[in-house]
């Protein structure tokens with residue numbers, strides 16, 4: 001028996017490759033904020049998280065160039081040791097103010113920020129409560145945590161309340177939700193969740209990866225959208241979506257962030273985010289405040305595409321944000337649908353288990369403020385044409401997963 005027995009017999013990806021419907025690791029040769037070149041052909045990108053279209057903004061690129069000259073290409077060390085620059089400190093102060101929290105801590109990626117926040121606060125007698133659709137970074141954080149983990153059905157706050165009530169009195173409790181669910185595009189009912197957490201003496205952590213730049217004044221996220229900033233204890237966000245860079249942040253009370261800073265393994269045992277990436281985030285925050293029309297355009301594009309897809313007969317689930325899933329059901333159908341779109345010049349993603357439950361495979365569309373009317377027309381036309389070629393089981397009301 002060798003550990004390679006399973007690797008030699010792993011055929012899932014190879015079968016998709018043989019059928020020409022393998023969508024992963026596609027090498028992009030060049031990009032603009034809304035298009036990518038693959039194998040010499042330009043495709044409209046509706047699969048990225050570039051909500052505000054800032055990845056190619058001249059001010060961000062200029063700030064990154066200047067920072068490269070001043071600090072070099074990488075930090076070559078942990079935040080804890082030689083990987084903290086004055087830019088990291090400046091960004092932490094800026095994000096704490098932006099998110100209306102006492103302090104903030106910048107991690108190398110959003111994944112590590114989730115991992116750090118979820119794992120570090122949970123001690124042996126503490127309890128962690130996760131929504132079943134919480135992101136993999138939260139689930140992985142719960143696997144690192146030494147306390148007890150409970151998972152409640154997606155957005156089923158009554159189940160959550162029962163689970164909270166059932167733990168021994170006096171235990172520490174942390175509830176973790178996404179602000180905007182990354183595969184559904186739905187917004188969490190945060191006021192209700194805040195009330196339940198408070199009633200049961202639980203701390204609340206919101207992963208706002210997909211809400212920063214999208215929801216609330218200045219794009220400050222889900223808590224601001226609902227006006228409950230002061231009642232959400234901890235906010236986690238990433239820089240890899242609206243903020244057009246890479247990195248992540250956890251913001252909250254000063255004592256909690258101080259603790260995280262000194263005890264969080266996903267912060268301490270990895271090199272820090274490169275200074276140029278950090279500089280890009282600082283400028284992206286400026287632009288978010290100075291160019292609110294970007295968020296308006298993002299929402300116009302979102303409403304237009306969501307309505308058009310629904311009127312074409314697609315089921316977009318519970319989406320109410322720029323993440324618009326087109327439910328397909330069967331993973332193989334989703335891969336075929338992806339291929340059809342790709343051939344028509346549209347780069348979207350098939351989302352299949354384990355990222356979503358069995359029979360809930362989908363094509364996920366993410367809108368950007370920079371998508372033009374012409375690009376949107378082309379995307380919608382591609383969806384209509386592919387749907388004509390693929391059976392009507394993809395249409396609303398018929399059995400998904402068939």
Ligand SMILES: Cc1ncc(COP(=O)(O)O)c(C=O)c1O
Pocket residue numbers: 109110111112114135137178182207209210238239240241246247248
């Ligand atoms: C909800 C959620 N949390 C965390 C992350 C991790 O962020 P990053 O990709 O910036 O590491 C993601 C990104 O996929 C996400 O969607």
